[in-house]
Amino acid sequence: MLLRHRHAPLVLAALAGLVFALTAPPTNLPWATLLGLSLFHLSLTAEPAQRSRFPGALRGLLFGTAANLVALRFVPGVIVRFTPLPAVVAYLALVLLACAQGLGWALSGTLTRWLSVRQVPPPLAFAVAIFAGTYAPAVFPWTLAGGLTQWPILVQIADIVGERGVAFCWAFICAGVISSLRYRHPPSLVAALAMACVLLRHGLVVPPAVEAARQRAPQARIGLVQPGTEARERWEKGRAEVIVKRLHALTKVSELDGAELTVWPEAAYPYTLSHEARRDDYGAGIVGYGLRGPILAGIILRGPDTSYNSAVLAGGDGSISRSQDKIRLLAFGEHVPFAEEVPWLKKTFARGTGLSPGKQNVILRHGALSMGVLNCFEDTLTGASRDAFRDERGTANVLVNITNDAWFHGSAESVLHEHLSVLRAVELRRDLVRAVNQGPLSLVAATGAIETRSYPAEPGTLLVRPRLLDLPPTLYARHGDVPLLVLAGLVLVFALARARLRRAAS
Known part of the structure; x- marks a missing residue:
């Protein structure tokens, strides 16, 4: 009625x-x-x-x-x-x-x-x-x-x-x-x-x-870092050195816990490097004095006319891998739609301009690890996971998400983001590890279960042990x-x- x-x-x-x-x-x-x-x-x-x-x-x-x-x-x-x-x-x-x-x-x-x-x-x-x-x-x-x-x-x-x-x-x-x-x-x-x-x-x-x-597959020991960097801190004069010291100290803890690889969140490293750089200064760069490396670091890379939101693998010998550049940029966060046509938008959302999307996927490799990197909200996008799963050399055996949730600290966004990320692990049947600044650190198993999780209120680390699966690509990954x-x-x-x-x- x-x-x-x-x-x-x-x-x-x-x-x-x-x-x-x-x-x-x-x-x-x-x-x-x-x-x-x-x-x-x-x-x-x-x-x-x-x-x-x-x-x-x-x-x-x-x-x-x-x-x-x-x-x-x-x-x-x-x-x-x-x-x-x-x-x-x-x-x-x-x-x-x-x-x-x-x-x-x-x-x-x-x-x-x-x-x-x-x-x-x-x-x-x-x-x-x-x-x-x-x-x-x-x-x-x-x-x-x-x-x-x-x-x-x-x-x-x-x-x-x-x-x-x-x-x-x-x-x-x-x-x-x-x-x-x-x-x-x-x-x-x-x-x-x-x-x-x-x-x-x-x-x-x-x-x-x-x-x-998963139980038959080899296991990796990965340290996830939550540096607690405030949203505006990386732009404050004189704070870059403080941020790097904090990252190095947390990485030291991670390595002492037994991590063979440490992951820093999205854009965690406060200095920019050239997009073509393949060397870094040991001690003064990403891998600090007393650290073994390698470190998978979120970083902003500069090109001739633009910049990229990227992830690189920095080795203890000062080497830097080819970068995985974020392909899908966040509207009003990394690019502003119609900014050139509407100057008011460009001025109001000034932080959201100046980045360009990556052109192809690059799997970052270290030893037995083949890592498909999903940068920021890319792990909420079903097409992004299929892209990150493979490059010209093969497929990933583990997925890595690096995110900066400082913009949404204290809100429901971090949990919503985590809920969506579970689908990426299930779609591809690969374990997913997530290093989030001012958000939850976690390991999502290929079954869709959140196996390990920590939400440190203060800067901290979490050691996770993902399985390196070599299962054939799923039907969804293929089609x-x-x-x-x-x-x-x-x-x-x-x-x-x-x-x-x-x-x-x-």
Whole structure:
């Protein structure tokens, strides 16, 4: 009865978004992802699509905006701390950001309704629509699948279909259950239960096999450093030497703990080097006096006309490896969209200009270690992990994320980031180690379980022991989203064909 009220679909869509956001910190409720998604589907099917008072796009936008307003509530604080903008403008920016990130959900709402009119089965229509919505660009790529990683069994299928495929599968299940309950449509329930059985069987069977392979694989000892560098500290006059001494002292602790390699976070080294440099000054450079090395260091490298956010491997002999340059830059953090066309943007977000993206992936190698590096938020992006997994010489046997979360220190961002990173380990079936400035240090096993974790409030280190897996590339590593893109394309062709037949019949 309540669903017959004129504005019920809109209210339900907004409520669904608020429930969906409960998966984010501090509540961290994975089941809220599925409940919110189910309510969203209910809001889209509250009345027949032919008699719709409100477009699916509006319902999707309300859902996405409500969810992002809650999950990204840390954004105004960041804006006030690091820009000259007042609080009222910062909260307006949050609203605009939430609306912008809701556009993907608006696309999903539109496509769900469009496919439903053309008699595509509800579970398949909703799943394809959610899958399509995941391609919408986002400043903070907080996703459906990321909310489920706290229950790793639910995301194990990512090694076959990837993060977007996980979203597709659970959207299919949620829509099937809702359709069966609301319209008493048994085939939808049967299809949903069959999909759930496939996912849960994969989640129960595969992780033990992966863990058995991990136990047979060689082990590395990697020290992760949290230097506690404040967000503005590296730009303060005279602080570079203090930062380096702190990094060297923490590295000494790491090596005394038995680390064969130490990892510094993103841009941790406060001095710049030439992009072409292959030597460093031992003692005065990255590897300080009394340290063995090697050190995988986050560093800004300068080129002739630009700079790069990079990672290099610095050896105890003063050698510096070829750099892995960050390929995907963070909007308003490392580059400012339309900065040249809108000078006000360039002035306001001055810290976010001057970096260029890398052109190709480079795996950093030391002994038995072949490290695919994901810089900053690259470990939240499914395509970035596939790129980092290989170069012209072969594939990585461990993934390394280096991040500077000082910009978001004390907020929910660090935990949201960590939740998303779990998917990279599952997609590629490689252990992932994360060195985060003012954030959690962790080892994510190839099973998706966070095996070791520390969140030091003060500068500190964590020794982790990742397994160096040489498992064959997963189906997702080889083919990415192509299989699901083909399926989505076939569904669209089917819908268009049905529409043409109906027009011909009329």
